[in-house]
Amino acid sequence: MQKKPLILVTNDDGITAPGLRTLIHIMNEIGNVVVVAPDSPQSAMGHAITINSTLYSNAVKIDDGPQKEYSCSGTPADCVKLAVNEILERKPDLCVSGINHGSNSSINVIYSGTMSAAVEAGIENIPSIGFSLCDYAIEANFEPVKEYVKTITIAALKNGIPKDTVLNVNFPRLPKEEIRGIKICRQARATWMEEFDKRTNPLGKEYYWLTGKFVNLDKGEDTDEWALAHGYISVVPVQFDLTAHHTIQDLNTWNLND
Template sequence: MANDKKKPVILITNDDGITAPGIRNLVEAVKGLGKIVVVAPDKAQSGMGHAITIGQPLRMNKVELFDDIEAWQTSGTPVDCVKLAVDKILHRKPDICLSGINHGANHSINVIYSGTMSAAMEAAIESIPSIGFSLLDYRFEADFTASRFYIRKIVEKVLSQKNEKHFLLNVNIPSVPLKEIKGVKVCKQAYAKYEEDFTERLDPQGKKYYWLTGEFVNFDKGKDTDVWALQNSYISVVPVQFDLTNYTLKKQLEKNWKIK
């Protein structure tokens, strides 16, 4: 019991749902590094961003999905999961929060929409060191071998160091075999986004509906971005913050705006 108290508490969550292969592989990647507690949505919540549940009840129940590891599923969003974990399950802040492994990319502009990263960001807001992990493979049967290998190394590194108050990383892993990964590269977020289009269709009753489609376009040709790193078989690590203030523009406005 004394040893358990000394072990770091690792909160694990995701946005693909508690039964997704990604979260199971994240648990496997960090087994033995601390006391793991899983709190995740009971269904897929991709693209939820930083949404929270308001105006309807949140439900939570314990599940047996990860052998001897405590696990809970909730009816809420990824952010709800972090809030519930801290307040109702752990009754304390964990030593680290890990979110993922997301099925699909969360580089560049995706960080804004990502439920995976929003869960990690919620933890960082609460001064919990946090990391969101994503694998660039949407398939249910994706190979997580390289992800498990490097995630363990990254988490070990973070747990061994003193981190700043709102420490938050966005980690993306290319979909290539372990032996083809060139290493880990600390990057900036690329300026890249989807050129979106809504395809108009008809349902069986003849009523119109719309299906979001789009093409990913990278406007940032630098070699210091997450998109470049991933295209060149590196794992990208982007330090992220939730302070959205544009400090350059702030200085300009303070100097040039004289509105009374």
């Protein structure tokens, strides 16, 4: 009989988030689960790591189940580093991050704490998947996506995620019967149109809240945005070699050494 896989579970919404709790319950059916997650919400933290401050970690037990749980005072990427180097007895067979309350499709992957944890695991050569549901609400309904999380995770363990790649999985906010299936996609070309909400504090000083509108600039039907808008679950393979290889020839024509 094959040994159960060791699965590291993390997120960016914090260790008490319902999305993380859902993910833990699903992973308990697949392997031996260790949770190392931020002790407070860390959304939009990108790939921040803590180098100018200290990190704390506490063994905790938030709800029932066989999983071991640790909270960490750092960012999602810190959680993965601390888990791998100080908490886990061996390198995990898989890292899963999420389920995020909110979309990490297209350009959101860059800002996402959920995906930064997944990418950090990938950099450390651990197969890794980030899961996100396109619903920012704390009371988001994760029931419709549970079975798909399990399917994708088991397929990843069986087939092996391609080298130097992590999976970015986004679920549309739909009842289960309206989800049309899973699509392998590319990241849509999109941006945020920022709008700063300018206010005045009680002392008379101006300050800003960052807000904005997501704009999809990509008409392709092979993108994550297209898939999600049409009732599909999107799976985008994400790499951390950021080199724009196709531009190197062009840049060499600049003759910078002349």
